[in-house]
Amino acid sequence: MYTDSSEFPGPAALELTGVSKSYRTGTTAVAALREVSLAVPAGTFTAVMGPSGSGKSTLLQCAAGLDGPDDGQVRLGGTEISRLGGKALTRFRRDHVGFVFQSYNLLPQLSVTANVTLPLLLAGRGTDGAWLEYVLDAVGLTGLGNRKPQELSGGQQQRAAIARALITRPDVVFADEPTGALDSGTARQVLELLRHTVSVLNQTVVMVTHDPVAASYADTVVFLADGRIDGSVSGASARDVTDRMASLGGN
């Protein structure tokens, strides 16, 4: 794992430096992230794992600009997003970040093509037809662009959500438990697709997951425990990840 982009050649797609975040409930404060530093090289697949409550979702929210850290910096594609707020941050996210969630969040009344190109429409950008076709092909939805989401299987719906995340050519795609709602065979296909977007499209992907099999598709698995980074492994098998998680006392 890199804690600083000077440690690797090439640009960092994402860099967190000393990021801390607490939540206040009543009179008590819960430290969800404690001085987390992490650098993700462009064109790599990173999985974030850790026990329940270790701070994975908070890390993703801060890294993607969905929430602001209390302390520290977040740089995404060369922009320090922790300095941005309001409309500037919303615009930045729209143009530079892609999201894939466990629930596909497709609009039922729109076709696959309209769902996939919605981020471009919202950004006031035109659709490059060749890129749309390429992306739909890449996610295995060739010829299904006119279908409505409910006319697709769960795996196909998640593929459409991945196409929607890729369409703006974002600096980073953040995936939060992207296979949580899928059976293991379909999950494997979606993970292979995410792997393909990194290996072939040079996309940067950061995925939060509870599943050691999902994590094994990543180049690097970063472990969180109690709001801190607790090491990382590269090229890990599902077994390696399971063993590491057991040593963290996690699930």
Ligand SMILES: Nc1ncnc2c1ncn2[C@@H]1O[C@H](COP(=O)(O)OP(=O)(O)OP(=O)(O)O)[C@@H](O)[C@H]1O
């Ligand atoms: N909105 C919130 N208000 C108060 N505390 C919160 C809030 N969100 C998260 N927390 C606390 O922050 C800590 C980290 O939570 P987070 O959701 O980031 O962990 P996680 O690793 O994603 O957990 P899980 O695997 O169960 O989803 C936990 O102690 C959690 O209870």
